[in-house]
Amino acid sequence: MIKKKMSLLLAAVLVASGVGMVKPAAAAVAAPKVTYVAPAITMAEVGDDFSFALQSDYAGKVQYQIWAQNTATKAWYELTKGYTELVNGKDPFIPTNVNNLPAGSYKASVWVKAEGSTAKYDSYATASFKIQKDGYFAGRAKMDNLGLKDTYTVGEAVTITGADQYKLHVFDPSVAERAKGWTIDATYETAAATADDFKFAKPGKYLVDVWGKKADSKNLYDGWTLKVVTVTASTGLPAATVVDADTTKLPMQTLVQIKLDTTTPENYKVSVGTTALELRTNAAGEKVFIGVVNGTLTADQVKAAVKVESTAKETVAFTVTSADTTKLPMQTLVQVKLTTTTPENYTVKVGTTALELRTNAAGEKVFIGVVNGTLTVDQVKAQVVVQ
Known part of the structure; x- marks a missing residue:
């Protein structure tokens, strides 16, 4: 079940675990600043494509570069190949990893600079993480291949696959106050049961955060997986x-x-x-x-x-734009306009008289015809049939 308010305990956990606001270190330029750094996967083992979910406070385009230092050997590794492509500064973003790391403890330095900046970086933030030996997390919940997609449409639900227990959290960066941008899942449930937890209400970039644990685990979570997804306007068509x-x-x-x-x-x-x-x-x-x-x-x-x-015709309304009884004796020249951009897909009758689709003097596509009798607009309206 999804709860839209973050509990104090959960908020504390998100911040303590790195999924929260980051206070950037001092930098050469005041803006942009990295305001969010979180490991994209927490159960990282040798061979995994480890990266970070990032966000800045900058309204324009930014680029990121990530470095990591092994705290034991002091060796430096670059996780990105130079600076990333330009992205919207306020959108969540997960750079592609180009350098799998050996096991060990690390301190990451995340650089950011604005589009057009010639500085080495405009500001940076730091975060600590670990890479474990292959198989280290074998006894924990499986967090690989959860079935999250890259793109969704408005109204579509987030569904995941897996054999363990999960919580599904979703962050909307368009919400001004960060804590209120999170939609939080209050209870663990099966992957199938999460299908009715969250549906996207509007287009944009979102950060999906899945927590997982074994059914018998006493842990708050075994680990989490973060993924940035793009939501587009609904086509109105079924999947x-x-x-x-x-x-x-x-x-x-x-x-x-x-x-x-x-x-x-x-x-x-x-x-x-x-x-x-x-x-x-x-x-x-x-x-x-x-x-x-x-x-x-x-x-x-x-x-x-x-x-x-x-192939279904949309439900359209109509307006009787004219019912002229002055042009022909005992007859009514009728104009009917439909509320659709494709009137050619429809037929219009007044009683048993079929009207023809034409363009009137105002340049509008309307159905025109001559109906027997002198009829008022209301009398015409009562006999209109649209098919």
């Missing part, structure tokens, strides 16, 4: 799942089955590339879109080429 991509039935072709996440698949058409699929009921009794696509394709290749389009 497509590739049920099957069978290359064994026909030579050099793939028999494809696509299932849509909707109870009304008949309101959509599905294609793979230029090949349109047909809606059928498969052996499992599911309504799926089936077709044969040229080439031997994997499920991932099919998914990348899937296109879903709505």
